Amino acid sequence: MKAIRINKYGGPEALIYDDIAVPEVNENQVLVKVSASGVNFIDVYQRTGLYSVALPYTLGMEAAGVVEKTGSAVTEFKLGDRVAFCWVPGSYAEYVIAPADRLVSLPKEIDFNTGAAAMLQGMTAHYLTRDTYRLKSGDRCLIHAAAGGVGLLLVQMAKLAGAFVVGTVSTESKAKLARAAGADEIILYTEKDFEAEVMKLTNGKGVNVVYDSVGQATFLKGLNCISRRGMMALFGQSSGPVEKIDPSILNAKGSLFLTRPTLFHYIADRAELIQRANELFGWIIDKKIKLRIDRTFSLKEAAEAHRYLESRKSSGKILVVSELN
Secondary structure (H helix, E strand, O other): OEEEEEOOOOOHHHEEEEEOOOOOOOOOEEEEEEEEEEEOHHHHHHHHOOOOOOOOEEOOOEEEEEEEEEOOOOOOOOOOOEEEEEOOOOOOEOEEEEEHHHEEEOOOOOOHHHHHHHHHHHHHHHHHHHHHOOOOOOOEEEEOOOOOHHHHHHHHHHHHOOOEEEEEEOOHHHHHHHHHHOOOEEEEOOOOOHHHHHHHHOOOOOEEEEEEOOOOOOHHHHHOOEEEEEEEEEOOOOOOOOOOOOOHHHHHOOOOEEEOOOOHHHHOOHHHHHHHHHHHHHHHHOOOOOOOEEEEEEHHHHHHHHHHHHOOOOOOEEEEEOOOO
16 A cells, blocks of 8 residues: 655655555454545654654554454444544555544544544644633633634634634735634734734733644743633644743743643543544534635645645645545
8 A cells, every 4th residue: 555654754855655565453453444634733743753753654643534444343333434533643544554442433424535634633623622721701812823724623613612712823815714714803923913912902901811833933922911810722833842931930920821732632531532523523514613624635745735734824724635535
């Protein structure tokens, strides 16, 4: 089968379109024929070595497809079932092995591209707005990269909860997308200081929570935007890792909470995984939220997909699709 592998850390050129053997399932695993796989910054972090992996390594952490084979102990899924998953490595491939307890059934109303696009980013936005800081009516939040894949979903889910949403974006075209998703106010950080603008828009009160996937470029200024006993939810670092801080800064700025969450810890329990995925799928089917798929690339174009993601030009989800489709 075809797969995208890295034999050494590096830039997009390190992605190798390779032939490898179709993996065999053990008793608790499922072989999935991949239709579409999501492209995420965690893939970039693994490719560059920021997150270390055992080389050689097949990239990709989420996908949607069809069950091709099941292990002898698997009872929940059968040949031909439509499934999706995230936080299972190796999805940049025509086939992937997944533990059965990491799969969720993909409703017939949701196509494979949407299913792949929904998993990692959709459930990330879900846990951030429903668990990390549970937004409620009247809350104020700041969402960085509000026109990105997670950002657009965060905006929509925050509005579902009744929150006042301020988003930051780099261009007017991205501002239009974030406004269309429901953002109340948009700050073009390339033109205005987002800290000053947030305080102006909230009449000096600040926000209850900052959702920050950018990291180094926004983190410290973001702390100044948070109201007393509010939270900084730092869930990514697309601009680079944040610098070390003295925890007493959280006290000085209003007894703030700082968390660095990751999706895995919010779906580690199967019951929670299913509940989170089903609520997300339900919102999609009921058109309460809309996923935006920016661009799709073929599997052999994965390096181009990474270049596009890292260019910061994307607005929505990027997918690589299998040639087996």
